[in-house]
Amino acid sequence: MVRKINIDMDHNDNLLKLRQGVDALYNAIEAVANTPLPTLEPLNNSISGDKIHGGKITKFKSTGIEDTSTRATMLVNDAGLHIDNATIKNLKGNVNVSGTLNVDGEIYATKLHVNEISADVRNERTSPLEFIADENGIYGKGLAWKGHGPTKQLIYRANPDRLWTGESIDVSVNAAYMIGNTPVVTSTELGSTIKNSSLTSVGTLKELRTQGNLVIDDYIHYGADAQRLGFGTEAPNASISVASLDSEFIIDVEGNSSKIGNWTTHDLEIVTDNTTRIKVGASGQVTIGSNTDSKTTVVGKLGINIKNPDCDIVTAGPVRFQGKKQEVGTAIPTNGTYKIGDVVWNETPKPTGYVGWVCIREGTPGEWKPFGQISS
Numbered sequence: 421m422v423r424k425i426n427i428d429m430d431h432n433d434n435l436l437k438l439r440q441g442v443d444a445l446y447n448a449i450e451a452v453a454n455t456p457l458p459t460l461e462p463l464n465n466s467i468s469g470d471k472i473h474g475g476k477i478t479k480f481k482s483t484g485i486e487d488t489s490t491r492a493t494m495l496v497n498d499a500g501l502h503i504d505n506a507t508i509k510n511l512k513g514n515v516n517v518s519g520t521l522n523v524d525g526e527i528y529a530t531k532l533h534v535n536e537i538s539a540d541v542r543n544e545r546t547s548p549l550e551f552i553a554d555e556n557g558i559y560g561k562g563l564a565w566k567g568h569g570p571t572k573q574l575i576y577r578a579n580p581d582r583l584w585t586g587e588s589i590d591v592s593v594n595a596a597y598m599i600g601n602t603p604v605v606t607s608t609e610l611g612s613t614i615k616n617s618s619l620t621s622v623g624t625l626k627e628l629r630t631q632g633n634l635v636i637d638d639y640i641h642y643g644a645d646a647q648r649l650g651f652g653t654e655a656p657n658a659s660i661s662v663a664s665l666d667s668e669f670i671i672d673v674e675g676n677s678s679k680i681g682n683w684t685t686h687d688l689e690i691v692t693d694n695t696t697r698i699k700v701g702a703s704g705q706v707t708i709g710s711n712t713d714s715k716t717t718v719v720g721k722l723g724i725n726i727k728n729p730d731c732d733i734v735t736a737g738p739v740r741f742q743g744k745k746q747e748v749g750t751a752i753p754t755n756g757t758y759k760i761g762d763v764v765w766n767e768t769p770k771p772t773g774y775v776g777w778v779c780i781r782e783g784t785p786g787e788w789k790p791f792g793q794i795s796s
Contacts (some may be wrong), residue, residue, distance in 0.1 A: 687701050
């Protein structure tokens with residue numbers, strides 16, 4: 421658009437030239453305004469930070485930073501640095517995370533200090549799980565399971581120092597509890613190293629072997645030193661002893677002989693069918709049989725006060741059968757008490773003498789008559 425300036429002037433030559441000059445200047449300015457600006461090529465390190473304020477810098481690149489983003493992914497303000505996603509190869513120095521840290525990958529740490537861990541994942545370790553002592557030492561530290569009834573624990577306790585749990589511990593049926601690499605308890609056996617126990621109740625025992633003193637129900641006592649077994653007594657008087665409050669029955673072997681009977685001064689009875697068949701009185705009197713119907717059979721020769729009997733019955737002194745006394749002598753008795761029918765057999769019979777003498781009137785010694793004259 422040509423702008424005309426109406427100037428009330430004369431047609432002198434100077435004003436015309438002025439008008440022409442102004443028009444030429446206007447046209448030149450308009451031509452410059454319509455000409456596109458050339459692309460500026462700033463020199464390296466020629467623009468300082470003081471020359472940039474606001475606006476957008478695209479495809480920014482420096483020696484340490486390169487920007488190839490197509491949308492805004494990072495914001496810096498007074499609250500801090502806000503980034504949607506960050507790929508960082510190394511973080512050096514101390515880092516504090518105030519919020520929640522979500523890790524989809526793996527975490528490798530030389531040492532990890534936490535106040536609480538809540539996890540439902542598999543934990544793999546190549547080193548032991550350590551519990552460091554504090555002002556309370558190492559006591560009360562360990563594992564705890566919470567959230568279903570009372571807390572389940574496996575912790576370290578004092579007095580004495582020990583691992584403690586209030587729960588059952590279950591091992592495989594083929595596994596064993598071991599001490600010093602030696603099995604002490606399996607599902608079916610006690611280890612061979614177990615020497616002492618205070619068992620109060622056991623099931624059926626098979627092939628029981630003991631060493632040392634033995635007490636069963638405070639009734640059966642075995643003394644290892646004396647090698648004696650007592651039933652009802654702690655101090656048996658023989659190899660085997662059965663005692664009550666008053667009596668003690670013994671079975672013993674001493675040297676080349678054996679003994680069986682009562683240690684105390686009480687009768688000894690041998691019974692069958694709960695009936696006494698042989699009774700040895702406390703003073704030594706022996707009774708065989710229990711009544712008149714009892715039958716006693718002696719197989720072999722019987723000697724009374726005879727060591728080697730040569731007949732069925734041999735006695736070293738008088739005998740009595742059916743109430744009549746039989747003895748041997750050289751003459752009519754001069755002392756002793758006799759009854760009618762008692763007989764004294766002549767110890768030295770001779771021709772024309774008598775076989776013996778018979779008592780015809782009891783007394784001391786009674787009245788006697790010879791009988792059985794021997795021919796000459």
